[in-house]
Amino acid sequence: ARLLSGLVGALASGQIRVIDLTQTLTPGFPQIALPPEMGQCWPFRIEEVSRYDERGPGWYWNNFSCGEHTGTHFDAPIHWISGRDLPNNSVDTIAVQHFIAPACVIDCSAEVQRDDDYLLSVADIERYEAAHGRIPKGAWVLMRSDWSKRRDPQAYQNFDQTGQHTPGPGTEAVRFLVEQRDVLGFGSEAIGTDAGQGQHLRPPYPCHYYMHGAGRYGLQCLSNLDLLPPAGGVLICPPLKIEKGSGSPLRVLALVGA
Amino acid sequence: ARLLSGLVGALASGQIRVIDLTQTLTPGFPQIALPPEMGQCWPFRIEEVSRYDERGPGWYWNNFSCGEHTGTHFDAPIHWISGRDLPNNSVDTIAVQHFIAPACVIDCSAEVQRDDDYLLSVADIERYEAAHGRIPKGAWVLMRSDWSKRRDPQAYQNFDQTGQHTPGPGTEAVRFLVEQRDVLGFGSEAIGTDAGQGQHLRPPYPCHYYMHGAGRYGLQCLSNLDLLPPAGGVLICPPLKIEKGSGSPLRVLALVGA
Ligand SMILES: Nc1ccccc1C(=O)C(=O)O
Numbered sequence A, B: 001a002r003l004l005s006g007l008v009g010a011l012a013s014g015q016i017r018v019i020d021l022t023q024t025l026t027p028g029f030p031q032i033a034l035p036p037e038m039g040q041c042w043p044f045r046i047e048e049v050s051r052y053d054e055r056g057p058g059w060y061w062n063n064f065s066c067g068e069h070t071g072t073h074f075d076a077p078i079h080w081i082s083g084r085d086l087p088n089n090s091v092d093t094i095a096v097q098h099f100i101a102p103a104c105v106i107d108c109s110a111e112v113q114r115d116d117d118y119l120l121s122v123a124d125i126e127r128y129e130a131a132h133g134r135i136p137k138g139a140w141v142l143m144r145s146d147w148s149k150r151r152d153p154q155a156y157q158n159f160d161q162t163g164q165h166t167p168g169p170g171t172e173a174v175r176f177l178v179e180q181r182d183v184l185g186f187g188s189e190a191i192g193t194d195a196g197q198g199q200h201l202r203p204p205y206p207c208h209y210y211m212h213g214a215g216r217y218g219l220q221c222l223s224n225l226d227l228l229p230p231a232g233g234v235l236i237c238p239p240l241k242i243e244k245g246s247g248s249p250l251r252v253l254a255l256v257g258a
């Protein structure tokens, strides 16, 4: 109780700041594109219901449609076949205390600047830990790539004849984070937690495969990771409570010391 | 920083608990019904994209549609005509520190048990304050009615020939909370922050009118308010970042001392 009133006071005084890690949901925000014969995620669409007019004289509101994996979104274990039979594997059944957890931010922005397909390595993680301390059990690991600064949707999606080119974690890095560090999940600024070319890795989409197979989570299309400290921030990321939902768009916030 | 590591530790040890105040998003969850000539809010609809099958061999996911005011949801000032010209009045522009704030829970469950149309009064607020202390500036006031325990959608909506019958705040109580207590917003377990018969009050829908006109927020279709302490809890309620959104379904969490 003392801790909670301390938190409220620190938020009011600015001693703790709240940072918004969310991209705005707009019809123009790009979606992940899968091979055309497969089911596709809806882009965000919005339709006005009334705007202080004959459809509703005193009020303004909208209806909308999207995919569970549209915009800044959360991935639950049930999203992947490796997590299909785990307990509490959908957004409506995950233990809610998991939606508030510490965040470690590994800065790969220089590497990604040189290589759109950059894969985070175990050596990168070890270098992070040497500088900022060991990744605690139950923490989010967020890959800072500055990819969210690409405001042009084409540059953000970064397609060519061979597909999407965006950074992500390598297979060994994912296994290290799950098996050696017992992380809560992995977050990325790009459209997927896996690299754009992740279907060619072994196994395909290793981050989805190993994280969700171990009951861990994913966050994608994050923004403002350059405003977070490497360690010490706290992530707040509560997905919508969609019945048997595989994920959901959400508001992601971070608490950081001033 | 010390405070944030204390928070993480208290969550891990169970000294602080996280309570889910959210109703599950399902197609059966009832919507607010307006006169038929007016624009209506979509109910929640969900459509499978793939489920570890030929539409996506390794993954399961869904598309969905709903209104900004479907299920457990947040109301922004722009939702109401009284808030239409205020700064930062939509869910994408509200200052994000407002999404974490203390909660005062006024128990009206006995009164509502006797009267479906019960209106919270200034006397109820004064009685609350005599027992639990003054409502602090910037706090949420949540009306506990146990309405969320009505699991049957018809009983939850509670229609008869004269319309919807659900509890809410009286006009004077709303004005008292905004003008005398400077609250952040008002939350209810029923479909609206206003009573089901709120269109007959002066002004119509007084909670929407005065709260949003003063730049304050609303939360509706809350659940589990009976699990919160009258004072000392902290609400986490970050809406989706919908461009110019008037509100959004969201996950509402509360932090409480053990
Ligand atoms: N990589 C994928 C492959 C198939 C389906 C979805 C994904 C995602 O990245 C996602 O979760 O947004």
Ligand SMILES: Nc1ccccc1C(=O)C(=O)O
Binding pocket: A059, B032, B034, B069, B075, B079, B191, B192, B193, B194, B205, B208, B220
């Ligand atoms: N009372 C209303 C009248 C018109 C439109 C919406 C409402 C709501 O309660 C809402 O915000 O869900």
